[in-house]
Amino acid sequence: MTTRTAAAPNRTHWNSVLEATLVPALLVFAWQLWAMTLATDPRSPSPTHVATTFVDLVSNGGLIGATLQSLGRVVVGFGLALVCGVVLGLLMGSNRRIRDIFDPIVESFRPIAPMAILPVAILWFGTGTPAALSIVTYAAFFPLLVNTVHGVSRVDRKLVLAAMTMGVPRARILARVILPAALPSIMLGSRLAMGVAWTAIIAAELGVGAKSGGGGSGGIGQMMFVFYAYSIDLNAIVVCMIVVGVVALLIDRLFRFVEYRLMPWRH
Amino acid sequence: MTMNVTNHRVPEQGVSRAAGVDDPASSQRSEPDAAPALPTATKPGAIRRIVSTRAFIAVRSFAAFLALWYLLAAWVGNPIQLPSPLRVAAALISLGADGELFDHALISTTRLAISLVVAVLLAVPLGFFMGLSPKANAYLDPVVELLRPISGIAWIPLGLFIFGVGDVLPVFIMVYVAFFPLLLNTIAGVRHVDGKLVNAARTMGVGRRAMLRHVIVPAALPTVMVGFRLAFAGAWAAIIAAELIGSPSGLGFAIEWYRQLLMTPKVYGFIVVIGIVGYLCDLALRALQRWLTPWAEGMELA
Amino acid sequence: MNQETAMSKLRLRNVAKHFIAPRTGQLTTAVTDVNLDIETGEFVCIVGPSGCGKSTVLNLIAGLDTPTSGTIEANGAPIVAPGADRGVMFQDYALMPWMSVHDNIGFGLNYGTPGEGLTREQREKRIRHFVDLVRLNGSEKKYPHQLSGGMRQRVALARLLANGPDILLMDEPLGALDSQTRLILQVELLRIWGETAPREQRKTAIFITHDIEEAVFLGDRVVVMSTHPGRVKAIIPVDLPRPRSEHIRADPRFGQLSDEIWDLIRDEAYRAIDGTEAPAGPKATAVEKVE
Structure with missing residues (x-):
């Protein structure tokens, strides 16, 4: 009896580990087999080569530097979008007239994909950081704005009325009632915006790289393009893809954690 | 017409303005013909009514936007960086006249449609399978979670190597991008089917196939449609990137091509077209959503 | 009981409130001809079928809305805006x-x-x-x-x-609770309001409810409102002794009062459900024509 109760959680634990790893492990194994036997092109990536390339790229510092450069752009672009999106969102969400005025403009820019701004950004800023930054800001702006407006306009009006009956001045109602009530939406918007921004920076760096003959813009997106266009190092490209994925995952987790800490009343 | 005065969604504006928050009831609805509430109890004149309609305000906003653009273009004084809206309009007309505009738009929307269909065919059945079978979900979910964070854009260099520059690359990227929101929303939709509905059907002796066809599919469909619209939004952003980098045709290609030729009015013209096509596609999807799931009016994208 | 005195805590004179429906532009009268004098320390309950404008009256007194016509005075001064002298307890708090x-x-x-x-x-x-x-x-x-x-x-x-606050405005504050909790909190509410204190030291309270027995249990007076348009139909003084306990429900007078109020409301309450007429009751009173 005691052994059974002790073994049961253990067994389920092993079960879940098996479930989580079996199919991915099989896929990696199949990939390796394919690379060693069927692949005709000697440049075909394989898990072992990806691993060694990863070690190389990390040890020469290039990968970390490029990732940090991209991340830096994302953080700055996100910050700009956060300020613009939340301020305009608060105004549009709390004032019907402002929303009616800006809504048509916002809605007509929203379906314009961030990458469509790239040619204009290159014309305006060249192929350096400002061009990439403008695309990131543009991409991150809409989720922030839309979610802020949504959050503010859905604030329970009774909370505002309640504050009014207690003689709370208007500016303080904005800070103490509307902002915290809209915070869940704003946080959701931030998380979405950060995800979009990270995708956009890869796209922007790739695009700038592709259209300026490699270019000097840097970042992990451009690094990928160089590996494609110049050294044709597919293993390195896969390493970059994995890094892109891991960073995206970390960003998402970080924002969920912040959400959790900032809004204890939601748990 | 009875006024339900016991709730606070009273269509009176004095309060909402002073409170700094609009009537939440009307902000949820987005029909364009919802005229704003009038602050006074007097009957408004015809002119006032027209002036306060959404359509009029929208036109006014666009006019202000175009005027600002015009002034900014004059101030910048560099038509290669910022052409005036008139030049862009002229470029749009000439692009439309020689059919180039429609060619590129048609190519892009065809690719988009093919990708979405392929993604639906792959993701929705798999989503139902994973949603209905916890075992399948336990084994397959890790793969999904490993691949999902890698954005479609990051596949472009590898895709370029595998597929080369052409039609296949944008379609591949879009299918990849559209796959995950569709899959995850389908799984969520199937999983969150109200157990009471399933039990109710069971007490009426409904068989497995009928259960799937008449209970689970309709109950999950609204969530699947939300996934479909998310998939479209992602794919639309991705196609521009994919065409811009790895395709000799399509809207994404066109903007970059004319940028390199420094024919800026055409660049802006195509950006306008991207916006319009994206908007029209979204309208079409909304219509599809209403048609397929008319009972799920309230469900919206986050 | 209902005589006018110059010392009324709250005074509503010919108050009316109209709304314009946002979509149709149709003018709706929420309440009209509301006249009400409330004394210091009085506990007044307002009952009526849904749509009778109970909450509108409360919002007007709170200053969250302004009347289309008529005047509302608190302590002799007109009410123009919300103020902390009139505390509001909202329906879902x-x-x-x-x-x-x-x-x-x-x-x-x-x-x-x-x-x-x-x-x-x-x-x-x-x-x-x-x-x-x-x-x-x-x-x-x-x-x-x-x-x-x-x-x-x-x-x-x-x-x-x-x-x-000087005046307590409560909009169905017990409406969302299960019936046992309600009974307990009704007693508690009276305790906190100051039932045992002399009248001058009590707060003035206006309490909205759709529960007739609750109104009789709590109130010094019960204002009965009717719909289409919302107006005061009757004001019933509750001559039950204070302090009141749960057992007062067994008092025959309690039943009489509840019955009297139900007779005033029943026709409209039936109509509010599905538009059907109330079955002919012993004392069915005539109601105004709808629409």
């Missing part, structure tokens, strides 16, 4: 979900006019006093969603009282 019980009770003290001129310690003391009064000790750090409906109601009551 309107507690800030991101604030603990303690912070919710202190909301008006910390951010509104009631806290002006008070030091931090004074405000704290006041908050603690009202936490004690509604018996929420030990739950100060909890968030509203962690509380039962009855506890949330007490938080709302404490917040209301912490602001030291």
Whole structure:
């Protein structure tokens, strides 16, 4: 009896580990087999080569530097979008007239994909950081704005009325009632915006790289393009893809954690 | 017409303005013909009514936007960086006249449609399978979670190597991008089917196939449609990137091509077209959503 | 009982409120011809079928709405805006979900006019006093969603009282509770309102409910409203002794009063459900033509 109760959680634990790893492990194994036997092109990536390339790229510092450069752009672009999106969102969400005025403009820019701004950004800023930054800001702006407006306009009006009956001045109602009530939406918007921004920076760096003959813009997106266009190092490209994925995952987790800490009343 | 005065969604504006928050009831609805509430109890004149309609305000906003653009273009004084809206309009007309505009738009929307269909065919059945079978979900979910964070854009260099520059690359990227929101929303939709509905059907002796066809599919469909619209939004952003980098045709290609030729009015013209096509596609999807799931009016994208 | 005196705490004269429906532009009369005088320390309940404008009247007194015509005076001065002298308890309490019980009770003290001129310690003391009064000790750090409906109601009551209002305006504050909790909180409400204190020391209270027995149990007077348009149909004095306990429900007078009020409302209540007429009752009163 005691052994059974002790073994049961253990067994389920092993079960879940098996479930989580079996199919991915099989896929990696199949990939390796394919690379060693069927692949005709000697440049075909394989898990072992990806691993060694990863070690190389990390040890020469290039990968970390490029990732940090991209991340830096994302953080700055996100910050700009956060300020613009939340301020305009608060105004549009709390004032019907402002929303009616800006809504048509916002809605007509929203379906314009961030990458469509790239040619204009290159014309305006060249192929350096400002061009990439403008695309990131543009991409991150809409989720922030839309979610802020949504959050503010859905604030329970009774909370505002309640504050009014207690003689709370208007500016303080904005800070103490509307902002915290809209915070869940704003946080959701931030998380979405950060995800979009990270995708956009890869796209922007790739695009700038592709259209300026490699270019000097840097970042992990451009690094990928160089590996494609110049050294044709597919293993390195896969390493970059994995890094892109891991960073995206970390960003998402970080924002969920912040959400959790900032809004204890939601748990 | 009875006024339900016991709730606070009273269509009176004095309060909402002073409170700094609009009537939440009307902000949820987005029909364009919802005229704003009038602050006074007097009957408004015809002119006032027209002036306060959404359509009029929208036109006014666009006019202000175009005027600002015009002034900014004059101030910048560099038509290669910022052409005036008139030049862009002229470029749009000439692009439309020689059919180039429609060619590129048609190519892009065809690719988009093919990708979405392929993604639906792959993701929705798999989503139902994973949603209905916890075992399948336990084994397959890790793969999904490993691949999902890698954005479609990051596949472009590898895709370029595998597929080369052409039609296949944008379609591949879009299918990849559209796959995950569709899959995850389908799984969520199937999983969150109200157990009471399933039990109710069971007490009426409904068989497995009928259960799937008449209970689970309709109950999950609204969530699947939300996934479909998310998939479209992602794919639309991705196609521009994919065409811009790895395709000799399509809207994404066109903007970059004319940028390199420094024919800026055409660049802006195509950006306008991207916006319009994206908007029209979204309208079409909304219509599809209403048609397929008319009972799920309230469900919206986050 | 209903004679006019110059000393009325609250005075509503020919008050009417119209709304314009946003979509149709149609003009709707929420309430009309409301005349009401409420004395200091009086507990007045307003009952009526849904749509009779009970909440509108409350919002007008709170200053959250302005009447289309007529005047509303508190202590002889017209009401133009919300103010902390008239505290409101909302139907679903309107507690800030991101604030603990303690912070919710202190909301008006910390951010509104009631806290002006008070030091931090004074405000704290006041908050603690009202936490004690509604018996929420030990739950100060909890968030509203962690509380039962009855506890949330007490938080709302404490917040209301912490602001030291002159007039208490309560919009179906017990409506969301199960019936046992309701009975308990009705007694509690009377205790906190100051039932045992002399009349001049009690707060003036206006209490909206759709529960006739609740109105009779709590009120000094019951204002019965009718729909289409919303107006005062009758004002019934409740001549039951105070302090009241649960057992007063067994009093024959309690049943008589409840019956009397139900007879005033029943036809419209039936109509509100599905438009059917009430079955012919013993004392079915005539109602105004609808629409």
